[in-house]
Amino acid sequence: MAVxxxxxxxxxxxxxxxxxxxxQKDPEEVLLAAIRGGISLFQFREKGNACLQGEDKLQLAKKLQTICRNNQIPFIVNDDIELALEIDADGVHIGQEDxxxxxxxxxxxxxxxxxxxxxxxxxxxxxxDGADYLGIxxxxxxSTKEDAKAVQGHSFLKELRALDIQIPLVGIGGITAENAAPIIGAGADGVSVITAISQAESPEESARLLSIAVLNELNELKNVH
Structure with missing residues (x-):
């Protein structure tokens, strides 16, 4: 998927x-709800205690990928390059340890x-090295990532944009609809979340509120410029 x-x-x-x-609910149901709420990209990240392995992981990946394909949402795999190639995912996301x-x-x-x-x-x-976007x-x-680095706030996003680094950027870490707007204001093109949607009472509503917060801020920035 060249984009x-x-x-x-x-x-x-x-x-x-x-x-x-x-x-806390069936992953397929959560993903469908999140798509109805307006997510624009999905990453399959099967990590942590009691995560699926082998065939079970492969089958869940295929089910979630099918949901994404049916809804024109790009499907990204975290770290597992072999899995991404096996199922012909739209892309991969890697960390510094990979x-x-x-x-x-x-x-x-x-x-x-x-x-x-x-x-x-x-x-x-x-x-x-050829990255299409950076996760900041x-x-x-x-609390989602046990090996999370030190909290950065908005400073690194601002630094990258001040240096005129134009690559697409997405913020991650502790993001909710309430605190998303300043991340876009600092230079990110979007926000990435795990628990804000996956563990929300209503994943659909949570995704919708995030989408509204991001789009409102993007529109405001356009009007300023």
Missing amino acids: NSEAIRKFLRVYFIMGSVNC ESADIVRQKIGSKILGVSAHNLIEARKAID GPIYPT
Whole structure:
């Protein structure tokens, strides 16, 4: 799935990340509800205690991918390059502890490649290695990732944009509809969330409120410029 930067900016607006361990309800139901609420991109992230392995993981990935395909939502796989290639996912997202982005780019060809970056050196290397977008965070405190780095607030987003780094950016970490707008104001193209949707009383309503918050801020910024 070769896509240009403008298309990726739109995909990143409300970026939902989820695996079976993040849900209190059936993952398929949660994803369908999130899509109804307005998510624009989905990442399958099957990690953590009691996460699915092997065939079970593969089957869940296929079910969630089918839901995304039926709703024209790009389907990204976290870290597992072999799985992404096996099911022909739309892309992959990798962290700094995974294979380097240039090697992953060679493996996945023109599929979407997202890379987590926590400082300028990591960001520049990811861009040089062929990343399509950068995941920036954690913006706010989060309990979802046990190995989360230090909270950054909006400073790194602002730094990247001040240096005229134009690659699409998405914020992650502790994001809700209430605190999403300043992330867009700081230079992100969208927000990525896990529990704000996956564990919400109504995943659909939570996704809708996030979408409204992001789009309102994007429209305000357009009007300012």
